Amino acid sequence: QVQLVESGGGLVQAGGSLRLSCAASGGTARGYDMGWFRQAPGKEREFVAAASWNGGSTYYSDSVKGRFTISRDNAKNTVDLQMNSLKPEDTAVYYCARDSRPYVRLSSRSAYWGRGTQVTVSS
Secondary structure (H helix, E strand, O other), rough: OOEEEOOOOOEOOOOOOOOEEEEEEEEOOOOEEEEEEEEEOOOOOEEEEEEEEEEEEEEEEEEOOOEEEEEEEOOOOEEEEOOOOOHHOEEEEEEEEEOOOOOOOOOHEEEEEEEOOEEEOOO
16 A cells, blocks of 8 residues: 655745655555645645656646745655745645556546645744
């Protein structure tokens, strides 16, 4: 069974940076899109960023484009999210996700999920 474990969340001031990491076990990351979603209090979970199964493409939501960078290491079964120029509206629980379907774009409807890590950005 696929397990995803996130790390790296915390409290940071606006304008600061954090790096989130996700380690996958119980299954290979190779051949599967991986990425990050987030959920703020009172809001639905939303897409943040994804890296394609072969690492050839990355995708970002408009709200984080230019500030966040996703990277993956298939040899280590990891995916990281470097978050710069953080804003208070980035405050949320961040979830790592891996699609259950190979060679297709990451979808929340078919993803395995980690338990999440809290990111809090103070103004």
